Amino acid sequence: MSTDAMPRLALAAVLLGALAFALVPLILPTYQVSILTEVLIYAVLAMSVDVLAGYTGRTPLCLGAVFGVSTYVTVYYSSTFGGSPYVGMALGVLAATVIAALFALLAIRTSGVYFLLLTLALGMIVWGICLRWTSITGGENGIRGNVRPAELAAHLPFYYVVFVAVAVVTFVMWRFVHSPFGLTLRGIRDSESRMRALGYNVSLHMFIAFTVAGLFSGIAGALYAMFNDFVSPSTVALTQSVEGLLMAITGGIGTLFGSFIGALAIIGLENAVSLYTERWQTVLGVAFIVIMIFAPEGILGGIKTLLARKRG
Amino acid sequence: MDRRTFLKTGVALAAVGAVAKPYIARAQASGPIKIGMMAPLTGVVAAGGREMVDGFNMYWDEHGGEMAGRKVEIIVEDDGANPDMALQKARRLVEQAGVSMLFGNLLANTGLAVANYVKGNGMPYFIPIIAADDLTQRNRIKNVVRVAGYTGSQFPRPLADWCLKQGYKKAATISQDYTFGQEQCGGFCQTFTEGGGQIVSQFWHPLNTSDFSPYLGQLANLGVDVIFAMETGADATRFMQQYSNFGLKGQIPLVGAMNMTDQSVIRTMGSEAEGIIVAAHFAEGSPDPVTQKFVAAHVKKFNKLPSLYGFSMYSGAMWVDEAAKTIKGNVEDRDTLLSAVSKTELTGSPLGQTVKLDAFGNPIYDVHIRKVVKNADGKLWNAPIATYPQVSQFWKYNPETYMKQPPYSRDFQGIKKS
């Protein structure tokens, strides 16, 4: 029950979190503001992973690639093609949605590890094409962009633009997973056969959920294009999908808002760790192992369980 | 970890320096000079990244940890061979650590990403390793300077000329399929065909190709006089090994880009690499006493022959140091620093020759045609067999007309149809 009608406590926590994200940058040095910008963008990617992993029970490893397709299209349109960055972003989101819809057609027949593996393979195709289709994508060197308009060049104004965009997207995603459609998705997650027996078109629901997740990844990718002004195959690489998934898991699968905590934790950890050692990859790996063994429900998931236990 | 130990040494050395030369320290902007140094310490090219840091540190260690009398504080960041990570680290160095200049990066894509970032904020960025042609040609960024570096197409041109002089008429190329490879091949093909040679076929393979057999199978049957190969890192090792295993070694002469027979590659190899010919500014087997002094110092310090990476970062540090001396260490004034760097003629380079920048911020070198041979200790190294004096990135072309032709790519290799 607690997840559906947002209880007062949770609402307070969300508002408090939003307030923190709104005010803290005012007192941060510029570099930390750019880190926080990155956190917000990746939180959207993590939320889109969560839409699939948490609400349909299928863990995707391709949304990083979908995210990157949007980044590529945005950068390409606004720099190589010389168009308006805003139109580029719209096209980027559109491209990501179309790619996600194509992937969905192939992937929705599978579940469990097979879904994971198939989406991994699909993501690899995107990466391979970005790497090899040199005439368009610039291959290994990527494309240097000209996306961010002059009025957003400074860190703080850009941060608030991203903040507003992410706030809107988050609200829409929250409404989406708590709509009757979202409830049906959870029904599918819990028992596909029952939902089928009840007359629900499971495939259609999965298709829509996947496409919507792709749309949201695409929004994150378009914002990322503006953030980095650069794109290369590493933006569509498997690591991107893996990090998005890790953020969603760290925050707590099926909690949506946990993605913000996950993104903050992972990006914060990465920055803190790299001050002292180059062994970030080991730390990331250990984080994966520890979370899988000790805290598979993630930070927010853990808090929820604790609260639920207290109550009764 | 590495960084902290280095900082400590730097600070200690600098403290000594400050006592010794208080009069200089008073004259300029106070405090140490902070330098941001980025290198891939993890990922595919981690070995090269490590040697970059070593070469860079080696210079400052030899010079009391000081630049023009001010102590230097070097902040090393791992770019992970990943442009996104390089961007993030560059931001951190500039916006948080407050460095006065950026140095480094190895892979072109990381360098291009950082260059695009500094374009917006004017931070001086020195790139002794990043060879992307257009950074000092069509898309020049004023504050990005290739001290002690070179452009991709710069050295293959004299090599092509040398090949023509050997009487080679027909050539094929095989290269990693990315800009650095396309530029090196382009330089080779354009000069080779303009001099009357013929490019029979070109092969492009993705980076990290584990198995070269499909390409070797085709190369063997082309009936060419010479094969030009452009490979880096593990691809280079595999390519030369498989070239030898397939029996092509000794049948068709192999020439290539300098990266292929760099120390970082041939150090772990055997006879497969012997006899391969490439063109480069630096040859660790050069008999020049200045070069040999540098090589001996490097061997003493790190117990290995210097690679391109160590050499370039060492020379790059020297270049900026020399420039800083002419402006009394006032490196915080970016325009003054950049103009001093571009005016500096480097006399003490381990190359044993005076090196200066052209009008586009790229050095002009005497280029060696060098061959992999065994040295007195039985180790493989590159020894010069011929030299082309004063080769610029524009070869014999007029820069203005040259830059009107498109940049090299898979589709444009400058091949002259005859």
Added chain:
Amino acid sequence: MSGLNAFQLLNGLTFAALLFIVASGFTLIFGLLRIVNLAHGALYLLGGYAAYATASASGSFLAGMLAAMLAVAVMGLVLDQGLLRFVRGHELRQVLLTLGVGLVLNDMMLVVFGGDTYTVPAPEFLRGALRFAGMFYPKYRLFVLVLGIVIFILLWLLLNRTRLGALIRAGVDDPETIEAMGINIRRIFLLTFMLGAALAGLGGAVGGAFLTLYPSADAEILVFSLAVVIIGGRGSLVGAAVGALMVGMLNTVGQVMFPEFAYFVIFGPMAAILAFRPLGLFGRTA
């Protein structure tokens, strides 16, 4: 461009043989334990380094191969008993845990061996090329082809002619029944895991001699192995062989004929197979 000829065919076959050695271990573990071991690539690389160190020190390639198998089997034991036991029965948690293990192992190997490219020294009699049917062909690659076939036969005999094999096969299809028969299925699981790991190690030793060892070799071989197993189907030896052949040949064809879309040539068919036969060509439902 010259198209496909006997030479290219052999190239595809020899590469497929290596893929089979690595992927057969992967498919055994996937089939019986239901674990998609994403650390399999790291185990391959670990085997390669172990073989490199041993073979360089002892001068014996055989010792290198054995050391690789042993070292990686022990690593498999540690991985299974030390980590995976805490997440038994949770498919996704297992997958992601092994992903983490792969990252850690890869980074640790970078620390120990540095980023230089190493080659496992092949024995003298396997170096150089053999001349037959009007072409030169490297002896070592022919050795890999033979080894791949030998491993296939040995594994086939193990699975089909021994009691252990019968138990493994039964375990793939129906673990509950085996358990009910009073057999300690845990021990069979563990043995299979170690065997699968040892095969990855052997692959590393064999592959390390012609594909070389370097920091990202693990991810590359892992992606190929995944493709092999997805095409062939979980737990099927024949599937792994067919999958390895397909991927080996597609890789060669892709590189020769469609260089721009080389990845698509491998992963396109794989995605299609998975979409229409979600369990692979030879996969069976549990």
